[in-house]
Amino acid sequence: MPEPIIQQRHRDFMDGLTRQVLSDYGITCNIRWYSGNSCNFRVVQNNGHREYLITYGETNCASHYAMGFREYATVRYVWWGMDGRKGNKALWAIALHECAHAIQEDRGYLRKGAHHDKRFCDILFELIGKYLYSKVAPPWTLLEDAEFL
Numbered sequence: 001m002p003e004p005i006i007q008q009r010h011r012d013f014m015d016g017l018t019r020q021v022l023s024d025y026g027i028t029c030n031i032r033w034y035s036g037n038s039c040n041f042r043v044v045q046n047n048g049h050r051e052y053l054i055t056y057g058e059t060n061c062a063s064h065y066a067m068g069f070r071e072y073a074t075v076r077y078v079w080w081g082m083d084g085r086k087g088n089k090a091l092w093a094i095a096l097h098e099c100a101h102a103i104q105e106d107r108g109y110l111r112k113g114a115h116h117d118k119r120f121c122d123i124l125f126e127l128i129g130k131y132l133y134s135k136v137a138p139p140w141t142l143l144e145d146a147e148f149l
């Protein structure tokens, strides 16, 4: 049986990056992993308290890892031609995308039908520059990513 593409080290990479970004921005947010095919940010109610929740789906991450993560059309330009990257760069891009939603909500910018608007793009663009892949990727990604060069 082939080993699953999303392993503990991949989850640790995305968890660690997500926690670092949210902590730097002073945001409290839970992170949940499940086996499924969706990554998203949501505001949930927990005993009457509003809580932020980022959900990462292993199947979804594995698919983007193998096929590349392509942004929504309105967001693509912020990646400066780096959109659609595979491997750990896809996981990095997913984590920054969901963190940008948490920051967007924290600033009161997250509105129905405006999830991937200009303000979202500005936040994501800031994150890409601040958490450059070359700065935040663990050493083991160097070997693994060579497969996708």
Ligand SMILES: [Zn+2]
Binding pocket: 097, 101, 115, 116
């Ligand atoms: Zn989104």
